[in-house]
Amino acid sequence: MDMTTTTFKRICQIVVFTGVVFFIILNYRAIGAIIAFVWGILLPFVIGAIIAFIINIPMRVIEEKWFKKWKSKKFVRPVSLIVTIVLVLLVISCVIMVVVPQLGTTANQLVKAMNTSLPQLQAYAENFFSGNKEIQAQIESLDINADSVISAVTSFLKSGVGSAFGSAFSAAKAALSMMASVAIGVVFACYILMQKENLYRQVQMLITALFPEKIRGKINYVAKKFSDTFSSFISCQCLEACILGAMFLIVLLITRLPYAFLISILIAFTALIPVVGAFIGCAVGAFLILMDSPEKALLFIVIFLILQQIEGNLIYPKVVGGSVGLPSMWVLFAVTVGSSLMGVAGILFFIPLTSVIYSLIKEWTYKRLKDKSVE
Secondary structure: OHHHHHHHHHHHHHHHHHHHHHHHHHHHHHHHHHHHHHHHHHHHHHHHHHHHHHHHHHHHHHHHOOOOOOOHHHHHHHHHHHHHHHHHHHHHHHHHHHHHHHHHHHHHHHHHHHHHHHHHHHHHHHHHHOOHHHHHHHHHOOOOOHHHHHHHHHHHHHHHHHHHHOHHHHHHHHHHHHHHHHHHHHHHHHHHOOOOHHHHHHHHHHHHHHHHHHHHHHHHHHHHHHHHHHHHHHHHHHHHHHHHHHHHHHHHHHHHOOHHHHHHHHHHHHHOOOOOOHHHHHHHHHHHHHHOOOHHHHHHHHHHHHHHHHHHHHHHHHHHHHOOOOHHHHHHHHHHHHHHHHHHHHHHHHHHHHHHHHHHHHHHHHHHHHHHHOO
């Protein structure tokens, strides 16, 4: 009788599951529209939760180390939150103050270099095609200068943006919508951080009401592993980026290469993106130095490759590797999948996520093997 009942339940489950799958397949457009609508509503709160999780990392240190001995405990949390936000804004402001002026200087130098190089390039092309009168005539008819190139690039970007967003109005609407989502997310993040203990207690009460004790223990274990792994990864990734930026600053100052501060900050900032971030900073830095001297740009690339080897083989495994605990193959997998689904944010999210999943599967596998060996 028990066997028959169990079999009947399984058949019912299979039938229901199959019906749900067919319903989703037949109505995937409507379901997609509903999901998009719900996601649009939840997006500010998702952004707020992410901001709260990131800000909570330095805020927790400030709260425990700086204001632990305060007698008035009710002011510790708001003061810690304010100090953390101020520090984050100071870091962002310092980066902007260093990067923006030098980018403006570089843009002016680029225009001057184009005014010098483009006529030379045109004259070289005319000499090269001197035997072909038609091509030579077309080259002579071209009005190649910095202003015309910049105008053509600007027109291309305008047409690209117009085709991507449909119109300037839709672009402005999308930008305002994202700004509103971020603003609501910041406010929501402040509420989370101010009442995180109450929120944690409420979640625990909900889990207790919904699940038996054995499942509750597993949920809490997985949640703690996620929290610890993500916090450690973000902290170590920031530390590793600062170390890499300091290394480049010292070496670039010693070798007297131009834009030392700008390139070091760019590399440190882009190094927050695991695996591929520093190479983006290298490409930008090499282009900036190329405007000054091709020889110096080549020297910078050689310096980058040497420092990247030191960072990749010595610093990254010690600082970040322990916090992630992923083999290189799975790091590459996480970077590829994350960048395809969510861009840069996906890379930052999928590496610790893959690490947690890898760790849980590893623990489950060892437990199953142990149980089978006992049997």
